[in-house]
Amino acid sequence: VTSPEHIALGPGREFDAIRSLLREWAGVAEHIGDDAALLEVPRGERLVASVDACIENRHFRREWLTPREIGYRAVAAASSDLAAMAARPLGILIALAVPDQWRADLDEIGAGIADACRGTGARILGGNTTAAGELSITTTVLGSAFAVLERSTLRPGDTLYLTGSLGASGAALHALRANTALDPSHRVRFARPQPRIAESQWLARAGAHAAIDVSDGLAVDLAHLAAASGVTIEVHLEDVPVVPAIPAERAVASGEEYELVVGARAPLDTADFAARFGLPLTRIGLVREGDTEVVMLRAGVRVANVGGYDHFTI
Amino acid sequence: VTSPEHIALGPGREFDAIRSLLREWAGVAEHIGDDAALLEVPRGERLVASVDACIENRHFRREWLTPREIGYRAVAAASSDLAAMAARPLGILIALAVPDQWRADLDEIGAGIADACRGTGARILGGNTTAAGELSITTTVLGSAFAVLERSTLRPGDTLYLTGSLGASGAALHALRANTALDPSHRVRFARPQPRIAESQWLARAGAHAAIDVSDGLAVDLAHLAAASGVTIEVHLEDVPVVPAIPAERAVASGEEYELVVGARAPLDTADFAARFGLPLTRIGLVREGDTEVVMLRAGVRVANVGGYDHFTI
Numbered sequence A, B: 001v002t003s004p005e006h007i008a009l010g011p012g013r014e015f016d017a018i019r020s021l022l023r024e025w026a027g028v029a030e031h032i033g034d035d036a037a038l039l040e041v042p043r044g045e046r047l048v049a050s051v052d053a054c055i056e057n058r059h060f061r062r063e064w065l066t067p068r069e070i071g072y073r074a075v076a077a078a079s080s081d082l083a084a085m086a087a088r089p090l091g092i093l094i095a096l097a098v099p100d101q102w103r104a105d106l107d108e109i110g111a112g113i114a115d116a117c118r119g120t121g122a123r124i125l126g127g128n129t130t131a132a133g134e135l136s137i138t139t140t141v142l143g144s145a146f147a148v149l150e151r152s153t154l155r156p157g158d159t160l161y162l163t164g165s166l167g168a169s170g171a172a173l174h175a176l177r178a179n180t181a182l183d184p185s186h187r188v189r190f191a192r193p194q195p196r197i198a199e200s201q202w203l204a205r206a207g208a209h210a211a212i213d214v215s216d217g218l219a220v221d222l223a224h225l226a227a228a229s230g231v232t233i234e235v236h237l238e239d240v241p242v243v244p245a246i247p248a249e250r251a252v253a254s255g256e257e258y259e260l261v262v263g264a265r266a267p268l269d270t271a272d273f274a275a276r277f278g279l280p281l282t283r284i285g286l287v288r289e290g291d292t293e294v295v296m297l298r299a300g301v302r303v304a305n306v307g308g309y310d311h312f313t314i
Helices: A013-024 A067-084 A100-120 A168-178 A184-191 A197-206 A218-229 A270-277 B013-024 B067-084 B100-120 B168-178 B184-191 B197-206 B218-229 B270-277
Strands: A037-039 A046-055 A088-098 A123-131 A136-145 A159-163 A208-213 A232-236 A260-264 A281-288 A293-298 B037-039 B046-055 B088-098 B123-131 B136-145 B159-163 B208-213 B232-236 B260-264 B281-288 B293-298
Touching: A013 A100, A013 A123, A037 A088, A037 A123, A046 A067, A046 B088, A046 B123, A046 B136, A067 A088, A067 A100, A067 A136, A067 A184, A067 A197, A067 A208, A088 A100, A088 A197, A088 B046, A088 B136, A100 A123, A123 B046, A136 B046, A136 B088, A136 B136, A159 A197, A159 A270, A168 A184, A197 A208, A197 A260, A197 A270, A208 A218, A218 A232, A218 A260, A218 A293, A270 A281, B013 B100, B013 B123, B037 B088, B037 B123, B046 B067, B067 B088, B067 B100, B067 B136, B067 B184, B067 B197, B067 B208, B088 B100, B088 B197, B100 B123, B159 B197, B159 B270, B168 B184, B197 B208, B197 B260, B197 B270, B208 B218, B218 B232, B218 B260, B218 B293, B270 B281
Parallel strands: A088 A123, A232 A293, B088 B123, B232 B293
Antiparallel strands: A037 B046, A046 A136, A046 B037, A088 A136, A159 A260, A159 A281, A208 A260, A232 A281, B046 B136, B088 B136, B159 B260, B159 B281, B208 B260, B232 B281
């Protein structure tokens, strides 16, 4: 039977690093130290599992974030994939590849990992540490669900809704890269994204039947939804909620937002959602039969080449 | 309901790379492309999950292995942690961090990943690809078990058994690093390790109740077992099966062997094991009450400082 106590490890520098992390993870990690983690999936539910990597100089630069934010952000981003499926987080496995010049920051990175888990309710169940040439945090999230939201279940006639508003994360990234003035409200969206775990459960119960999270940018992620479901998605740019002073064309290319897009047959109660979560839920478009494509309109006229970004080209 | 068909992805270079991998994974991968993978854990069984990273210039050098061997080895090594728990592999999630200079090798790495999955019976359920400065393959293995073998369940009076024989992987690593003549039988143990999945199921059914896999070297891994169970482990070096021409002192420091050490109360039928798997199963020591330590003896005399290796110092 799994207990919260950890398994003692033998001597060694790698294992000292793990012991130090376990002190940081008190109350969050459980039963670390065996060859693998054990987890009960609630009876009648399916396991929902995803992996996401966060790598220095690809997903962030060292001078942009504190070590604690780096740890938090890696796990929050990975957890957003559970939100996209309306799964309840159970636990995470965390693989840390740590260069010498980051060794002193490892406990703070660990503290951020624990922050994210406290936010989602996941336990830290296991992991792996290794030396590396660049810092890399690879998070496996494990959750469970009775009924999931999928990318492939959008149908003609569905209405599309978006949680929150877009553009802050992309604006922060832009300012950080250009080394220009950074709006603190933009920075916090980049540094401390909120996976929409509870929101997603509400949306699934309210009748949403398809979803994706906005990680590559709304335009790219809608293209995935359209391709997965074999439908045309039509979005009016005027309807997309955008943070102040950011043009909609930039907001729909803003990645790492971790908001959710869902499709629903019957109207969702956006006022109830907003009251409950302090976050807008906005109707942004509809689903039509047709080619698998995303049609973005401004004042009724199609706007071409509204893009996203590509992880391989950051 | 999960089907073997994949979910279509939108356009983009990252997604082209994934589409190409999916062709390589025909018959092994299933239902790739949603935000997370779905998995049924057999009723009454627990999920067993572990993560392992394999990083260029830490765990291997490019000139030592083919891309296909690199992919195989990463997944085989991760799968060994399921063997150590006597879990049946269900699926893997694979996070690939790929520098530009490795892009052309990605499909071959993928072919090796599929080879390893065919060997263990795991399906490829999902993953993540990203650019990076160094090649890194992080494998999450998901399995299930009704009763598991653990590190902490060794008891005084138990007998310790080892599968296979040790030393070839360490000898290969030594020759590769020194650029000296490499015995092909050593190389194959380094390049194509065999996780002891079926063997582990047999051992658990035959009465073994504690286990660890030899990844850090027998001496270090026994220290983990002793620490986890709070016992003294006594090993006679003469009893440790070693490949030809390797001294036992080096063989017990040889890492990445992926053999299993198990503890059992009643004697195991080593002849039946050998006949079934074409692999020796050898009694190598016993468990005593006492300090949590490993006592290595040669001709009845304690040998000090028989070491292992430390992932952070490779």
